[in-house]
Amino acid sequence: MMMLTPERMAPLKARRLGIDTHHEPTLYLPAQSHVCRSEGFESLSRVQVTTHQSCHLIASLNIVTDSLLADDEVGFSESAWKRLGLKAEDPIWLSHPKPVQSLSHVRAKVYGHELTDLQFQSIINDIVEGRYADVHLAAFITACGDDNLSDDEITSLTEAMVKSGSTLDWQLPLVVDKHCVGGLPGNRTTPIVVSILTACGLTVPKTSSRAITSPAGTADTMETLTEVSLSLEQMREVVSREGGCLAWGGAMRLSPADDMLIQVERALDIDSEGQLIASVLSKKIAAGATHVLIDIPVGPTAKVRSEEAANRLAASFQTVAANLGLELQVMMTDGSQPVGRGIGPALEARDILAVLQNDPEAPQDLRQRSAEVAGAMLAMVKHLSPEEGTRLALDTLNQGTAWEKFRRICDAQGGFRHPAVAPYRYALVAEHTGRVTRIDNRILAKIAKLAGAPADPAAGVEINVKLGDQVDCQDVLIMIHAENAGELNYAVEYLNEHPQVIELENLLQQEA
């Protein structure tokens, strides 16, 4: 029996269709194409693309029944076109990809089995090679959800993720890094902490992610202030010049599987404990960190809601870090209300600038928190007490050396810029005099996201009150910022349905 290899078949001609399918590469094939008939492809088939330079890519197929394409053409979405570096009419061969064997491990995980090192490696390799469609990524993420991964499994997953990409080795005994598990809107201490630590002479090759399920990630916020899409080489240069950086990790192929999983986690709004630990630690290890501080905000509407849950998460972080030879310290912080005033990339950037510039109007909670986090890290590596560490951090802020360092890092990354301002706004005002008794972090985050954050950098929410504040009737409690009317409407509608976002105790009524 003759076996037809793809190369023996007449090639198709590549055509760029200019369709942006985001991260999922997609191909378009005319129904009457000889390849459709000979290979039995149908819509949503996964196909392997081969170029004349033997580049490979696995993509989803859409069959085109109209006259969009000639019979011998194959259309490419933007991501597929760019990943293969194609030119118009390049010859293209399509074939069936090999069966994705590692999906049987995902199924085993759904059925509650413990996976091995090798099984995680084969899953992660297949993900990085683009063999998983989004539904497969969604199944893997969900199967690893809740506390379905043991500490050993998280260790295996972390190692597999590190191995799947580039790694950095700074040839230094001490490379520090920090991570906040998030869930606390506006808690953007990282740029301030990195500025303080590098100003104190430490090496901090900080790579951050974009938002997963929150209205802003550190990379989104930093992008309103400078360039963050650095290559690994550019990042190396910035760090060797300034001792630290504040870059987006996604362009560096440090744990690239993580970047792909995060795309789908965002759509699902699921961010599980095991994936969280593997995501954080794989990035730190790949970036060459030796000492890591994890900040876990705890509060009734934060991501981690109880001290018990925080202790469990902390213990897993410690165990996995120890398995991987990483020094790790966990710090639990108050997560009862937002930090600073802004929620959303540009609004948070304004708070950061105010703190670094010692603006008397700067949010004091953000300043104090950043000093404590930096202080804990200084204490960890310089053998100081936490109080001594915090004092050193505050001194560095007060003397302006942290601000100077921040500017130098921005310059090294491509230049400092001012964050954008949103034209569309909506103010929520107090309907009566009262005292603020409750602020719902989750509703605030949701409003900021509906307003367009983080995709629209200037969108978000500004909060003018803290727990315990007394407000007068008609005082502005929060201000929604949006870049367009559609999203502003959408956020306002949600706000109207959730008036409990800020609860006021009615002092007048109590007196009556």
Added chain:
Amino acid sequence: MMMLTPERMAPLKARRLGIDTHHEPTLYLPAQSHVCRSEGFESLSRVQVTTHQSCHLIASLNIVTDSLLADDEVGFSESAWKRLGLKAEDPIWLSHPKPVQSLSHVRAKVYGHELTDLQFQSIINDIVEGRYADVHLAAFITACGDDNLSDDEITSLTEAMVKSGSTLDWQLPLVVDKHCVGGLPGNRTTPIVVSILTACGLTVPKTSSRAITSPAGTADTMETLTEVSLSLEQMREVVSREGGCLAWGGAMRLSPADDMLIQVERALDIDSEGQLIASVLSKKIAAGATHVLIDIPVGPTAKVRSEEAANRLAASFQTVAANLGLELQVMMTDGSQPVGRGIGPALEARDILAVLQNDPEAPQDLRQRSAEVAGAMLAMVKHLSPEEGTRLALDTLNQGTAWEKFRRICDAQGGFRHPAVAPYRYALVAEHTGRVTRIDNRILAKIAKLAGAPADPAAGVEINVKLGDQVDCQDVLIMIHAENAGELNYAVEYLNEHPQVIELENLLQQEA
């Protein structure tokens, strides 16, 4: 502040792009469109489409950066175009869909919480209204995987699925139905059983699904013999004329959520116990059944591998059926090897015809099994012993009345046709004399799927041996059938990697 409602905005013009995105409706919008700017849409946004006739649909968006569309046009995929019944240049408004509140219940399920009636209803309603993207369906399916649903939850899910669609009421005390949980290739007893039962005067409004993770579902097989895409009204007519039907359930909106979930279950190759029970029972209840028989084949490479697992599944089926007021009986059958000769729609159809026509070459195992299943159902409703039931079923086959009834049902559904034959074949021959000691159902099913089944109806595998058979060197063990060379290659490659599909004990070696 002014709120812009979609209707106040200038509409876009509908354009059919002829792109087949399968079941996921997709829209294409030019990057420079005023709607993109005012609403902040980006690629993969979920958007709500409104027509001038106030029809609504939620679809995924792809931004088009090329000259594919004019600035005031919006492109539609085939499924989106058809569902809205559009004409070229129809005015179209796009807006942000409401947040999908029920996704928080999916997340709760991921975190191991028990869901309520109302929570399942809101999930299922959102699914039926198209609010879930495929990744959300994948997360829901995975979260309900393994034995993550309690019997109460399965009951709630089943009821929610029944309520989400049409239901039939035959105004009869006795309406019977059957289901086989599958996993046993070639076990296509249903068309034979329905023919026997209706020939015996019972009412059997049988709707079947297409394959989920197997090489053929009963609907796929029946489609090679007659029309199966009946409307609810057509099905009612066929049943009132002939007492039974053999139709595909997907066009009838009987438990439509199930049809949508199955699309993604197929891509994931996950088919969980809770979803299985809810899927099966929701279809039966919606179709108006009062008495149901569940056939569970048990074998080391069947879907249910041990008696223990079968007992657990049977108990859940019983409890959920009792909660829903359904008479249900479970029958466990031998699942150690394929039934009949064919695996794949047309190949299985040939076996069915041979049994119904009392062909002496007909596969006796399929004949006997069908008689036993039909017998158990006759026993259940006619108060006979199982042996008496089986005898009655065999008599009905022998007298030709079952075959006559089958032809009449096919005629009523749109006419009988002969199953197709595949042009591409590959034979696996015995390399030595020996006795067949093991047949792997899963590998056989996989080969049939790689060969193109069920999408290519004539594709699949023909098995020429049974456990215990003695074969000579060069005897054909299995024959792969395919409709094109690409898929045949693919199946053969997999076969070569899995020679254990048929194990032969080497008699010569043993004698030596």
